[in-house]
Amino acid sequence: MRGPGGRPLVPLRHGADHFGRYTSRMRRVPGSRISRRPSCHTRHMRVVVGWLLVLLLGTAAVLTLNPEWLARLNPDWAGLTTTYPISQVVALRPLLAAVFAVLALVVLAVGVFRRTRMRRGIKTLTLGLVLLAVAIGHAWVVWDRGMDNPGGLSADDGVRPAGAGTGAITVLTYNTLDGRTTAEDVADLAGQNGADIIALPETSLATAEEVAALMLAEGAPFQVFVDVKGEPAIGSTALLVASTLGEYVQTSAPETSFGAVRAEPASGVGPPVVAVHVSPPISRLTAQWQADLEAVTALCRGRDAAGLVVAGDLNATLDHRPLQDLGGCADAALAGGVGGVSTWPVRTPAWLGSAIDHVLVDTGRYRVTEAAVVQRGESDHRGVVARLLPGE
Template identity: 35%
Template sequence: MLPRILGWAVVLGTAAVAFVLAWPQALGLQNQWVAAHVVALRGAAAGIGILFAVCFALFAIAPRSRRFWVAMATVLALFAAGNIAVLAVRGAGGSEVAEPGSSDIVTVLSWNTLGEVPDAQTIADLAIDEGADVVVLPETTDPLGEAVAIAMREGGSPMWVHTQAYDDIAKARSTTLLISPDLGSYTVTSAEFPGPPGNTNTVPSVVADPVDGDGPRIVAVHAVAPIRWELRNWRSDLKWLAAQCEGDDVIMAGDFNATLDHFAGHGADGGDLGRCSDAAAAAGSAALGTWPTDVPPLLGSPIDHVLATPGWTVDGFRVVDELDGAGSDHRPIVATLSRG
């Protein structure tokens, strides 16, 4: 009798843990240690769940403790199915980026360069090919940003360069934002030192506002990764970024080190983060991972985003996987937004 009771206790405990890890926002645990990491890699979690479900199902062939093995296999299969269902709803089909055609259409490119591993020409060529009006480059210093802008100017797409850097010790401590002159003149309004109320905590973001007030606020995002000793700063970064999207006209892009699951609780007025909504979700592409590049997109984590306030419509979004060999551990993303 005691082994049977212990067996069912293990099954029920596993079921409870599986539920929390599959949908931690039900208990407000999506930004807590362990749960935050598992939910960030839903594709991989589903694969592991299937693997263990098959193993337990094989154990059930033996006559002894068959009910226990079947129950464990069922729990893990349901865990995998739950993650697959979430990914299916968020979408993995992608959509073509619309061709820019007027001043009311803005194409946004974001690429974390892993401390400037891709060269300036590679970045510029991608930006020109995509017709980018805004280029967000986390982990990119001002010199490389200037080199990208020069290459884009030579390719017929001049850009203004804005960089925030906390120090010169590591390139990850810099974020560069390029904005087309067609969008007007912009000035950086975020602080040059880390931490709220002026900026993200450990690595910098860039907030740029139009000089004449005509045009969207543009936020180039780099939130710190949720490693254990940075969890408090990571949560603070998400809260600060949500506050940057409280206005009526905002476009945000970059490396958020967070998925839609982690945004839960930070939305307002129907938005995913502040009043901003995720372009990938609108385009049915939010299941495609942007990090790391050495695993297929469905097994990766969609932590790079383009978001915008309700005045913007998503005309197209895609995760660029043709440059997985360019050196960065992040895939670029491109979104085309239009007014209305």
């Protein structure tokens, strides 16, 4: 009989079994090698390292729920949600819920196998349960923000129309993708929902004026304001304000990469309105996106936030830090129960994408009575429409 490396092992007889065969122990022949079980110290270190790995992976998974939690430990770590590529990941919370659910099922299956066949797997099962809890957490956040989308506002909610200073004001925002959601589409949506304010990122002056003409034909005159920065196809932002809100004048808007329009009542009852289009958060434009987003959300935290309405394509979700601190403003989709419905991209189901188009309103002046995510035309965005009433 030979051991590892072909070296001989000499049996030592110490008794016979019930078949009459000799059992034996193996005596080590000098120069031979016999495998040894790991020492207690080594096994202990393996256990410690294993649990540390579970702790590390579990903590990383939990932090995907809100990376800004780290700022509570160190203020210098604030702003992780606007740091590339974390900014891309946190924008896809519904997808994160699905990914963590799949990972949890796989890890739990491995843990059960190890536990039943090898009497091991406690660490694997623990990690699987953490991943499952994170998946449920992501799904709960989306669900809690609201997924019951009516697709439009009610035709008659028992409130007075805008114009009297105490009536409803309806706001519609739609990124038309350079008119792929056409003027007819926008006018139809605005008419069906009784829009008084229409914010249209990626919309030319010609398209905006066509929308106004179509609305006028239906007996609803609108003023048109446009600002263009950069490439006209994506840098043109239009704002239409119903004449029932009184006369408006265009004033200084926040400094952003794309067009931004601010209009204030010269003699009327309507709110100050800002239509915006924030730069996308792709790698080479991260700094630009951060500056644009800060400039827009700062409006809600500034001195001139009273009665303010901000609408447009912010290219950010409620999970990005600037939208977690809106001062006196609230997100109308969230307040209206559709904050979990995605507005981009339309090629994915409404429960899977990102809610990056927003209507922000000063809660000291207005309350949201209802909201909806709407879709028309060939744009890659869905729109948001919200009805506001002066606060009580």
